[in-house]
Amino acid sequence: MAHANGGSGDEQKKAAAAAATRSNKYDRQLRIWGEHGQGALEQASVCLLNCGATGSEALKNLVLGGIGNVTAVDGGLVHESDLGNNFLLSAENLGQPRAKSMAALLQEMNDSVLIDHIDASPESLLDSDPGFFARFTLVIATQMRDRSLVILDEVCRRFSVMLLVARSYGLTGYVRISLREHAVIESKPDNTVSDLRLHRPWPELTTFVEEFNLETEDSLVHKHIPFAIILLKVCEEWRSKHGGALPSTTKERSEFKSLVASKKQAQDEDNYKEAVAAASKVWSPPSLSSEVKAILEDGAADVDSSSSDFWILVAALKRFVASEGGGEFPLDGAIPDMHSFTEYYILLQRCYQAKAESDVSAVEAHVRSILSQLGRDPDSISRAAIKHFCKNSRNLRVLRYRSLAEELGLKEVGAKLQKYLPFEGDNTNYAIYLMFRAVDRFAEEFGRFPGAMADETVEEDAAKVGAIAHKLAGEIGLDGGVSEELVYEFCRFGGGEIHCVGAVVGGIASQEAIKLVTKQFTPTAGTLIYNAISSTTTIFQL
């Protein structure tokens, strides 16, 4: 492209400078989710319902992180009480619409984000224009009650919009994702075990290992042979003496380790130390998690023309495992650091990477074939996407969520809740779950939350909401119910939104939102209850 004048040169400089500022600004988070994750955030469209402390905090974190665009929805005006718990609203906003007021300060925090506001209540929008929600990637619903949430959930599912429910109530909190299915390729587990295939070397690896001699008289070479090669060689030796089998009993494993140690020629040979320490990788190669096994067995893996790319990839993976893989998943290709000459290590690394690449090609062939069979464009899934999938295949996650309506109507919720806790106590978190339901029922009946009026009404309300909680416990088959102290505390809270609790709940909500939008890491699979009294959390899978 010709640059005819200095003008476009300036523009280029400006663009380059802006790009540099952007990567500098987001540096600390790019190191976590990468450019592709950041890109997903920047493409996302988020709707926040209710701009109290909880909602403001959730949105603040997303805006700082560079979310694409946000729309804040709130039907209220800024009151005095907002100034005591909401950083994004100040005295000059008093009497003005909350959503509009919050949007202004939020914009200051990141001018790259498009911020819009709707001065109407979420309930009225649900009523008059449910189609409004269709445009969003994600709706974050804060401080809403069960009755409206059920309707919102149905609307979001209709338009395939993700829903995240977050509530803070005095010193307690509640977070719950609701959507049909969320598939994660890059779950990035905290501990990854490297897949060295010491128990099943492929031909090229075996050939490569033949170049090495553990009996070599060159002491420098001897102490720089990578431990994986040492183990592979000792495996060969063991197999030749044990009819092709690998060590299986405790005694044999101990003998194997001694055999490895015996190859040492000098005291300072760290590579042999590493080999002994890593010997168990021979008989305990990384196993498949139950989550991944369940994905392979999932009904969705029987693909049809409407299947998502994810399930097509799973179907291809299954075919690979059954044929070229011989029961194994595609090789990841990464190897841990090993005490070794650079050259040996690099060559070993290339050997693993080549095998990984060849597994990708095999999976790719299955992908193309499946797509063709389904009458879809065989090239619609790129090799890069297939490679990404293969590299992460051992860590796939699929999350499905029951609808809110279903959960509320479930008779067995009580039994499911009780499974979680073997003990009774004042602050047992399942009781908090029950109290959230109970206060909403109280509000339906009395038009306010318990304890929301003068201090003197706390005792009276406690008796009423306690009775509701007891009845509810009976309905869902929960023995034991809620302790008197907890019921009382819920009334003491008066349905108030405490800034710190809103910040925790909003913080967790924003983090879940990031995971959902970037499709990295694993979102919370259930209902999260935050107990700020005991400073604990529990996740209930209901």
Added chain:
Amino acid sequence: MEARWRDIDFLLQRPGKLVSDGFEPGPELREFLRDFKILVIGAGGLGCEMLKDLALSGFGNIDVIDMDTIDVSNLNRQFLFRMHDVGKPKAQVAAEKIMQRIKGVTVTPHYGRIEDKDIEFYREFQLIVLGLDSLEARSYINSIACSFLEYNEDGELDMSTIKPMVDGGTEGFKGHARVILPGFTPCFHCTLWLFPPQVTYPLCTLAETPRSPAHCIEYVHLIQWGQDREGESFNPDNPEHMTWMYEQALKRAEQFNISGVTYSLTQGVVKNIIPAIASTNAIVSAICSLEALKLATMCSKGLDNYMMYSGTQGVYTHTVSYEKDSSCMVCSPGVPVEVDGSITLQEFIDMLLLDARFKDKLSKPSVSFQGTNLYMQAPPVLEEMTRPNLQSSLLSLMGSKGVLNVNDRKLAGVLRVQVAFRNVATPMAV
């Protein structure tokens, strides 16, 4: 009732059933909070959030200390700062912004290092909240806070000398919040094992057999810089220095056929960059600030005493009550030291210097006993006055049992030493 504080007043003005001992609900409690002297250490990712959280919990008298200035890479989470603030001191801008948005709170900034403040500065505060990112800084404040503890002869703690601390830390999606009541719960030193050791590479790997991009970078950082740019102090914030580091690391990697050296990785390795996001900082700071509120007002049960948080795979938290180390060098009534009954003060001091437990922590120790100076290394007048004590037997100076307070330039706080004498006849009333 002030409408502004309606929601928090539900907690502060109403009696409760799940509260701490000594909770006295009422309007005076909020006034008490307004004047409560609290110190926030750090005005960065955690500090900004903590200032907001504390102010919106009713704390009206907050000090904040931070030695850094604002950088562009702070802006993804340190929400009090804007692009035009880059270069300005964090503490000052943070204080200004909080006071602008939240009426009635006083935030006093201190732009400087925590080590440059006198110990008396810290004594003034009723509670210290830590938003730090280093072990060393935490260790330092911990020593200061623990030095305020006063134990009697029987090793019983004077509870009024406890300086409570709330400490938060984050890294990516993970973090922790803990309450430290020195002398009561474990102090930072009691649980040093909670922090994993730093990653270091063997020298021979860096010099002869590098295998990863990090090896190449660390070689240039730790070895090549000193050789090629002798005398020049490496400044990671100098773009020319960092670019040189990156280019040299890339060259080295190419020599060894190692791929993966990028500018970003170079920065990360050399500056030991910890990935950080707004959400985790917000969560951990709020948990810490809530605990500060509970400590100050007793309005609910307190965190006992350590909560870890992880948001990568769902949300996982674990709350555990750790126990303090009864012979902790920093917070216990005294580290046990056994000596011979005939030992002189000089010999005792020499012994301390050789004790492996105090390695690198002592250089010229001064010793006192229940407020009386036994030997002071400085000032010269005091040194001369106390010098004769060096030749006296320790037993005659302090009696048959007790705790000596050892002070030293190298110590941030005080080292309490519980002396036990052997080869001593049945002690007589002194």
